[in-house]
Amino acid sequence: MRMYDIIHKKREGGALSPEEIRWFVSGVTEGSIPDYQISALMMAVYFQGMTREETVSLTLEMARSGDMADLSSIPGVKADKHSTGGVGDKTSLIAGPMAAACGVKLAKMSGRGLGHTGGTVDKLESIPGVKMDIPRERFFDIVRETGIAIVGQSGSLCPADKKLYALRDVTATVESLPLIAASIMSKKLASGADAILLDVKTGSGAFMKTQEEARRLAQLMVDTGNGAGRRTAALITDMDMPLGRYIGNALEVREAVEALSGGGDRRLGALCQELAGGMALLAGLAENREEALNQVRGTLADGSALGTLKSMIAAQGGDPAYLDDTSRLPLSPVCVEVPMPESGYIASLNAELCGLAAMELGAGRETKEDAIDYGAGIVLAKTKGEYGEKGEPFARLYAQTQAQCQRGLERLLAALDITKERPSMGPLILERIGLD
Numbered sequence: 281m282r283m284y285d286i287i288h289k290k291r292e293g294g295a296l297s298p299e300e301i302r303w304f305v306s307g308v309t310e311g312s313i314p315d316y317q318i319s320a321l322m323m324a325v326y327f328q329g330m331t332r333e334e335t336v337s338l339t340l341e342m343a344r345s346g347d348m349a350d351l352s353s354i355p356g357v358k359a360d361k362h363s364t365g366g367v368g369d370k371t372s373l374i375a376g377p378m379a380a381a382c383g384v385k386l387a388k389m390s391g392r393g394l395g396h397t398g399g400t401v402d403k404l405e406s407i408p409g410v411k412m413d414i415p416r417e418r419f420f421d422i423v424r425e426t427g428i429a430i431v432g433q434s435g436s437l438c439p440a441d442k443k444l445y446a447l448r449d450v451t452a453t454v455e456s457l458p459l460i461a462a463s464i465m466s467k468k469l470a471s472g473a474d475a476i477l478l479d480v481k482t483g484s485g486a487f488m489k490t491q492e493e494a495r496r497l498a499q500l501m502v503d504t505g506n507g508a509g510r511r512t513a514a515l516i517t518d519m520d521m522p523l524g525r526y527i528g529n530a531l532e533v534r535e536a537v538e539a540l541s542g543g544g545d546r547r548l549g550a551l552c553q554e555l556a557g558g559m560a561l562l563a564g565l566a567e568n569r570e571e572a573l574n575q576v577r578g579t580l581a582d583g584s585a586l587g588t589l590k591s592m593i594a595a596q597g598g599d600p601a602y603l604d605d606t607s608r609l610p611l612s613p614v615c616v617e618v619p620m621p622e623s624g625y626i627a628s629l630n631a632e633l634c635g636l637a638a639m640e641l642g643a644g645r646e647t648k649e650d651a652i653d654y655g656a657g658i659v660l661a662k663t664k665g666e667y668g669e670k671g672e673p674f675a676r677l678y679a680q681t682q683a684q685c686q687r688g689l690e691r692l693l694a695a696l697d698i699t700k701e702r703p704s705m706g707p708l709i710l711e712r713i714g715l716d
């Protein structure tokens with residue numbers, strides 16, 4: 281086979297055969313195809329798209345390009361959840377333990393934050409002592425013992441995706457539905473779960489800016505997962521405003537503990553119940569959505585969900601006492617209070633700009649090598665839909681320096697839109713695909 285012919289076929293709108301896709305992915309993994317030809321094919325796919333069959337083939341080949349986790353030695357149904365990324369999204373830390381407390385097994389491999397979106401690995405590492413690079417057998421033991429373990433993605437998971445993603449990132453070919461679907465789903469398939477629940481975000485803080493785009497991506501990923509023999513479903517959820525009221529790594533751990541204690545932000549709590557209930561339903565532990573939701577609410581009421589998170593933290597080397605008293609978690613030393621600049625309702629709070637504000641404070645990273653400040657971030661006293669008088673507290677910023685706070689403040693105020701009329705609030709959960 282010749283790479284030239286494959287690029288030419290796709291450029292002309294043809295569908296690649298499974299053999300051509302297998303040859304391409306193995307060439308990417310071995311390093312035998314030059315970057316310029318890989319990039320040319322990515323651009324051709326960007327313009328011409330891929331059929332469902334091509335997308336499933338690409339996903340499977342990428343999944344098989346490295347280690348495929350075999351979770352069969354862990355008893356029970358293994359489930360996983362994946363969020364397409366957002367601002368203030370700490371749902372894995374809340375919905376994961378809730379689902380595990382219902383009997384779902386979660387052997388979860390998570391990523392670090394990049395750009396304006398956060399990552400679960402960084403949030404957990406903000407708890408002193410917690411380890412994210414745990415040897416495979418110990419990782420499985422923790423899942424057997426506590427129902428859940430969350431580790432960082434190993435270097436041998438989907439090497440083809442690492443190469444393709446790095447090239448897409450610098451050749452303006454990230455925003456292609458089949459390429460995004462194959463990238464996300466290959467990692468999920470290689471992680472080994474039997475059931476996969478996707479949280480596809482839409483809105484200003486998300487990759488998919490419109491609901492229509494999010495629906496197409498969600499349906500494609502659900503079809504790809506089911507086509508590969510895994511029970512897969514998706515929620516399409518709003519990411520027009522930050523999720524919850526805390527943005528920043530250790531701050532988000534605080535909010536997760538608040539939610540697992542039955543308090544905290546109502547929308548965040550509702551989404552976590554849907555995600556945990558969705559995993560319980562896909563795992564066959566409930567007959568219908570209502571029954572699944574009742575089960576997960578029970579894990580909040582009896583404290584078992586919070587207990588499960590504490591057991592996981594202890595098993596991964598952390599001190600669960602930090603979760604009993606979250607004021608001991610890292611908090612950056614410089615704090616700036618941000619008052620409401622005028623009286624009125626918060627009509628919008630642009631999630632992407634809030635994420636960028638948190639980055640200015642030191643909570644995020646621009647490149648994979650950047651260090652982050654675990655104690656930096658934003659606490660929102662008010663969020664979209666709420667009323668405040670001029671001068672009332674709107675937010676608190678935490679960083680290492682006044683200069684960082686000043687830059688964060690400018691970004692945060694740019695995210696804020698205040699009106700005299702009460703704004704209408706759209707639903708948080710916009711659609712459910714394959715979860716009826």
Ligand code: URA
Binds near residue numbers: 445454460
């Ligand atoms: N997340 C991924 O893992 N891959 C993409 O292509 C986009 C988002």
